[in-house]
Amino acid sequence: MAIQADNIFGTFSGRVGRVVGVTWRGMAVLRMAPEKSSKKPSPAQVLQRAKFSAAMGFLNPIKPFLxxxxxxxxGAKAPFDLALSYHLREAIRVEGNNLQIIYPKVCISKGHLRGVEGASAVVEPNNELTVEWTDNCAQSFANPDDLLTIVLYAPSSSEFYFFENIAQRQDTSVQLPLPDKAVGVTVYCWATFITFTGEFAATSCYIPVENPHL
Structure with a gap:
């Protein structure tokens, strides 16, 4: 059933013949309805669909941040669309019949702010994560009060952990308590800076986590 509001120039939803009315990014749009096909998908199509599912499954928990x-x-691509395209292209590897996330290629933010440099991360005996970085305040597109965000991911539980605005660029180090499900397991870490006003972000960096207790 198709529904038209007000007049032909008003909101339209549903299907009439081969035309479908939808709302896309707040706009009323008419599209041609897709035709059903009995054609078997090619191996390349099957692989692309599997990569799409893997990327969506990985990124969905952090979709609001992205x-x-x-x-x-x-153009018509929103930031999350750009993130999805990037990870499909750069961060998923085919290993035999399996798909793997390439964690050093994962990116949680994109922007022109100066990024995190000279970073390291170590798990301490008290299950705290010590993250250190270089003070690059003197460089362009960097401010002493830019705020640090750390994102951790534990593959064993498929969970992300966010630590937003936990330190300033000028601090050069911070200690984070590891969540229970991130203790004693492999975790991956990314960091980014965001301006104090929240307006601009840096392109995130991957930080290898040294864990002598594994």
Whole structure:
């Protein structure tokens, strides 16, 4: 059933013949309805669909953050669309019949702010994560009060952990308590800076986590 509001120039939803009315990014749009096909998908199509599912499954938990911090709109592509395209292209590897996330290629933010440099991360005996970085305040596109965000991911539980605005660029180090499900297991770490006003972000960096207790 199709529904038209007000007049032909008003909101339209549903299907009439081969035309479908939808709302897309707040706009009323008419599209041609897709035709059903009995054609078997090619191996390349099957692989692309599997990569898409893997990327969506990995990124969905952090979608709100990516939607705010992964660059700006590019034409019709929103920041999350850009993040999805990037990870499909750069961060998923085919290993035999399996797909793997390439964690050093994962990116949680994109922007022109100066990023985190000279970073290291070590798990301490008290299950705290010590993260250190270089003070690059004197460089362009960097401010002493830029705020640090750390994101951890534990593959064993498929959970992300966010530590937002936990330190300033000028601090050069911070200690974070590891969540229970991130203790005694492999964790991956990314860091980014965001301006004090929240307006601009840096392109995130991957920080290898040294854990002598594993």
């Amino acid at each position: 939607a705010k911090r992964f660059g700006k709109m590019e």
